[in-house]
Structure formats: C-alpha cells, structure tokens
Amino acid sequence: SQTIHQWPATLVQPVGSPLSLECTVEGTSNPNLYWYRQAAGRGLQLLFYSVGIGQISSEVPQNLSASRPQDRQFILSSKKLLLSDSGFYLCAWGTGYNEQFFGPGTRLTVL
Amino acid sequence: AQKITQTQPGMFVQEKEAVTLDCTYDTSDQSYGLFWYKQPSSGEMIFLIYQGSYDEQNATEGRYSLNFQKARKSANLVISASQLGDSAMYFCAMRGSSGSSNTGKLIFGQGTTLQVKP
Numbered sequence: 538s539q540t541i542h543q544w545p546a547t548l549v550q551p552v553g554s555p556l557s558l559e560c561t562v563e564g565t566s567n568p569n570l571y572w573y574r575q576a577a578g579r580g581l582q583l584l585f586y587s588v589g590i591g592q593i594s595s596e597v598p599q600n601l602s603a604s605r606p607q608d609r610q611f612i613l614s615s616k617k618l619l620l621s622d623s624g625f626y627l628c629a630w631g632t633g634y635n636e637q638f639f640g641p642g643t644r645l646t647v648l
Numbered sequence: 649a650q651k652i653t654q655t656q657p658g659m660f661v662q663e664k665e666a667v668t669l670d671c672t673y674d675t676s677d678q679s680y681g682l683f684w685y686k687q688p689s690s691g692e693m694i695f696l697i698y699q700g701s702y703d704e705q706n707a708t709e710g711r712y713s714l715n716f717q718k719a720r721k722s723a724n725l726v727i728s729a730s731q732l733g734d735s736a737m738y739f740c741a742m743r744g745s746s747g748s749s750n751t752g753k754l755i756f757g758q759g760t761t762l763q764v765k766p
Contacts, residue, residue: 569752580739580756588751625691633752636683639693
C-alpha cells in the first residue's frame with residue numbers, strides 16, 4: 538500500500554531564516570506530487586505541483602520554491618521566511634485523475 | 649475560472665441523525681471530478697467520496713453519499729447516522745479537465761466545520 542511521509546511535523550522559525558520541508562511517497566511510482574498551504578480555519582491553496590522528476594509548476598507567486606530531485610521526493614524551500622509564510626503545509630500525491638492522498642502535514646510558525 | 653463554494657461555515661447535528669453539507673461549483677469544463685475530504689483536528693486530510701461529472705448515479709461510500717445535481721452545479725455531502733467521530737472540518741474539491749489534463753490539480757472550498765452533539 539502507498540504511504541506518504543512529511544517532516545518535520547512542527548517547526549518554529551525566525552523571520553529571514555531558510556526553510557526546507559520534505560515529503561516522500563512509498564508504494565507507488567511516477568506519482569503526481571503537490572504542495573498545499575492551509576491558513577488557520579481556511580481551505581487549501583495549491584502552491585506547487587510536479588508530474589515528474591525535475592518538473593515543477595508554480596501556482597501562485599510567492600517566497601517559496603519546490604524541487605523534485607527523485608521520483609518520490611518533493612521538497613518545499615525558502616531562502617528567507619516571511620511572517621506570511623506561517624501555515625499548515627500539506628503534501629499530497631495522486632495519479633492525476635482520481636483522488637489525492639495527503640501526508641500528515643507540517644505546522645510552520647514564523648516569528 | 650473554476651470555483652468551489654461552501655456556504656456553511658459551521659453545522660451542528662445530533663448524534664445518529666443525518667446531515668447535509670452544501671457544496672456548489674462553477675466550471676465551464678464538460679469533464680470534471682468532485683471530491684469530499686474530512687479534516688479532523690489532527691490536520692490530516694482524509695478522502696471520503698468521489699463523483700465524476702459523467703456518473704449518472706450518485707456516489708456512495710458507507711455512511712457517506714454525494715447528492716449530485718449537475719444542472720444546479722451542486723455536490724452536497726450527506727452523512728447518515730452521525731457519530732461523534734464525524735466532528736471535523738469537511739472540504740469539497742473539484743478537479744477540472746481544461747488546463748489540468750493529467751495534472752490532477754484540485755480546487756478546494758473554504759470548508760464546513762461539523763460538530764456532532766451526543
């Protein structure tokens with residue numbers, strides 16, 4: 538069966554510090570991968586998606602970047618965090634046609 | 649542009665009763681998919697049910713059913729025999745075809761918080 542991992546689970550970072558969130562998927566090959574951000578009490582906003590290694594599409598202009606160095610690894614990064622980057626970050630995988638399956642999420646607080 | 653609207657920020661239901669969570673959508677695509685997810689306080693997103701735009705029958709999964717009314721562009725979630733563990737936030741989402749081909753991008757509504765009373 539497929540499993541999706543995210544780490545860390547929680548993170549508190551100062552403004553201006555770098556960020557690296559990692560997501561890995563097990564039990565499937567060549568998945569579509571997605572990064573979402575959720576503000577408190579709100580819906581999910583798609584940040585990036587990837588249909589293959591090295592292929593990254595950005596949905597909104599922002600302070601973040603994404604990379605996919607391996608088939609089942611998706612990384613969300615920032616060189617300098619802003620207060621507005623705080624939120625709940627969710628990684629998901631899918632086949633492109635059916636449902637997406639989500640990881641446990643990372644709760645990021647930027648102080 | 650595609651859009652999902654959930655007009656109920658919060659809902660209460662008595663344990664063992666049925667509840668309907670509303671979702672309307674806007675799209676110009678002929679082929680699309682509609683999804684419902686549950687998010688407990690832990691934050692994980694749990695897939696509940698899927699309805700394809702060409703499916704003639706309403707989708708059902710256990711106690712969950714999707715009341716799909718294509719002409720009205722609504723895809724309401726019905727939870728029968730509510731349980732205390734159903735208390736969570738519920739999100740409606742849509743995957744379109746134009747511009748998203750096999751990317752599977754989802755657009756989410758703002759969510760409805762459901763509280764089940766004992």
